Amino acid sequence: xxxxxxxxxxxxxxxxxxxxxxxxxxxxxxxxxxxxxxxxxxxxxxxxxxxxxxxxxxxxxxxxxxxxxxxxxxxxxxxxxxxxxxxxxxxxxxxxxxxxxxxxxxxxxxxxxxxxxxxxxxxxxxxxxxxxxxxxxxxxxxxxxxxxxxxxxxxxxxxxxxxxxxxxxxxxxxxxxxxxxxxxxxxxxxxxxxxxxxxxxxxxxxxxxxxxxxxxxxxxxxxxxxxxxxxxxxxxxxxxxxxxxxxxxxxxxxxxxxxxxxxxxxxxxxxxxxxxxxxxxxxxxxxxxxxxxxxxxxxxxxxxxxxxxxxxxxxxxxxxxxxxxxxxxxxxxxxxxxxxxxxxxxxxxxxxxxxxxxxxxxxxxxxxxxxxxxxxxxxxxxxxxxxxxxxxxxxxxxxxxxxxxxxxxxxxxxxxxxxxxxxxxxxxxxxxxxxxxxxxxxxxxxxxxxxxxxx
Numbered sequence: 392x393x394x395x396x397x398x399x400x401x402x403x404x405x406x407x408x409x410x411x412x413x414x415x416x417x418x419x420x421x422x423x424x425x426x427x428x429x430x431x432x433x434x435x436x437x438x439x440x441x442x443x444x445x446x447x448x449x450x451x452x453x454x455x456x457x458x459x460x461x462x463x464x465x466x467x468x469x470x471x472x473x474x475x476x477x478x479x480x481x482x483x484x485x486x487x488x489x490x491x492x493x494x495x496x497x498x499x500x501x502x503x504x505x506x507x508x509x510x511x512x513x514x515x516x517x518x519x520x521x522x523x524x525x526x527x528x529x530x531x532x533x534x535x536x537x538x539x540x541x542x543x544x545x546x547x548x549x550x551x552x553x554x555x556x557x558x559x560x561x562x563x564x565x566x567x568x569x570x571x572x573x574x575x576x577x578x579x580x581x582x583x584x585x586x587x588x589x590x591x592x593x594x595x596x597x598x599x600x601x602x603x604x605x606x607x608x609x610x611x612x613x614x615x616x617x618x619x620x621x622x623x624x625x626x627x628x629x630x631x632x633x634x635x636x637x638x639x640x641x642x643x644x645x646x647x648x649x650x651x652x653x654x655x656x657x658x659x660x661x662x663x664x665x666x667x668x669x670x671x672x673x674x675x676x677x678x679x680x681x682x683x684x685x686x687x688x689x690x691x692x693x694x695x696x697x698x699x700x701x702x703x704x705x706x707x708x709x710x711x712x713x714x715x716x717x718x719x720x721x722x723x724x725x726x727x728x729x730x731x732x733x734x735x736x737x738x739x740x741x742x743x744x745x746x747x748x749x750x751x752x753x754x755x756x757x758x759x760x761x762x763x764x765x766x767x768x769x770x771x772x773x774x775x776x777x778x779x780x781x782x783x784x785x786x787x788x789x790x791x792x793x794x795x796x797x798x799x800x801x802x803x804x805x806x807x808x809x810x811x812x813x814x815x816x817x818x819x820x821x822x823x824x825x826x827x828x829x830x831x832x833x834x835x836x837x838x839x840x841x842x843x844x845x846x
Contacts (some may be wrong), residue, residue, distance in 0.1 A: 455805040457521060461797045465808065470637050470808050472518050477631040479504040483819055494818060500777070506813040512610040515809030532651045536657075539646045547642050551611060552624075554617035605814065608764075612674045631813040641794045648787075655790055663779060667720045668769040670738045671697050673763050676712035681761035684713060690722045693746040693765045720772055734762050735815045741766050 394443070411416060451466035452494035483501055490496045498505065500768045507514045532538075612620075625635050671693065675681040688696050718726060718738070727735035732750035740749055743766050 392513055394428050415749055421772060422739060440798060448778065450804075453804050454802055456523055456802065457800040458523055458795070459530060461530065463522050465804060468515070468805060469808070469810050470627070470633075470643075471522060473631075473812060474507060474628075474633045474637045474641065475514060475518050476810070476815075477510055477552065477628050477633045477813050478632060480813055480815060481627055483815075487819075494821065497819065505815070509813045511809040512763050512807075519805060523799065524791050524796070525647070526643070527791045528647050528651050531790070531794065532647045532654075535654045537647065537650045537654060539643050539650070542637055543646055544643050546620070547646055548639075548673070549617060552617050552620055553612050554614065555611050556614075584594055606685045611684055630779045633813075638710050652783050661779075661782050661786060662774075665778075666739070666769060666772045667722050667772045668718070668738050669720050669767045670718045670725070671711050671767060672718055672734070672762060673697060673700065673764070674714045674716065674730075674759060674760060678749070678751070678759070678761050680712060681763065685746075685763055688746050688763065693763075697765070720768075722778060725778065731760075734764060737764055738766055739769070743768065748824050759837065 395845050404550075451464060451469075453465055453630055454462035455465050455468050456463045479501075483497060483504060486497045487494065497763070507517075546556070610821055628638060629635070659731075673684060673696070676686070684696060684700075697715050700713045721729075723735050723739050731750075733750045733752050737747045737750055741764070746765045747763055750764070752762065754760065
């Protein structure tokens, strides 16, 4: 009996020991699971932390472009894109206010700004290209000894708001007498010319024209008025997430551009005058009509035909495409831009008062136009302010291209990272309010037998 009780006790002891071992094993497994979960959670936390550090600390410092060992960082590029977006939004808001809230007019006038704001990646690429050019300009400016101080930036900003530090603005140079071309053939008011007008051929002799009207100068404002206006201006940009320093950087870059442009123009001796020509031009959309007019020119003379076409009254039912124009003292480049290289070549090579053959010019859309020209004068003349500025800008663009050759690395780290802030107000992309239809007009009923009756 005692042996049986001892066996039962041993069996119970073994069962208890087994349960203890199982419990220990389960506890160990649970502990391992918890440790594994903690390790996984820790790794996820580290990955998340690394992603945050990478996105907000490391990535913004990575270059999107390298220009001659100088980096344009992601942060710099994104700040500039935000400024460009804010600038366009402020422009649109100003125009909306100026036109009394008429979105349709704003969409017509500033449609390009709206399109650019909707294409974040496209605008970002445009801004990056501009910043690359600006790095080249700053580097070249340093090599030319050009500096832009904070005082220069302050003065430029003040001038933009008509504040000149309590002084009057720099006076515009007094206009001098300009050399004007002798008046050309005056179109006759009649549609048909019955007499030869060859004696009216303009001579290339230049005469002194009247003195030009002085350009208006900005009215200086007080420091208090300037600060109020400027603070309001900056407040609008700050509200869109753009700091003042970004705006100042843009002004500083513009000063570098202007000063480097003038330095390069002086260094490379951009000419301030060039050979220019005046000519009478007949233009056609039809080769057949151009040939018929060329035959008339042989019989009647160029000026007679030109004046007949120029003086003809407008006839909506006419099938003629002939247009008579006069080019007055333009450079070869300007004529080539407007009329094509073939026409420019003829105008600068034909003898004076000699009509050309029919000249064909193919347009960008592969359509053709036809021209007959006669040169009335050629001489070396001073370039207009616009043409001279264009030549300087062409020199700057060519210089930048030279400097970038072999010195530009695009990392493409900007792809997909173009800011979409600040956001364009949906009002600018909404359809304009349709013009309300006119109310129906009352109809007048005529009683039978009245005055309007056929009987």
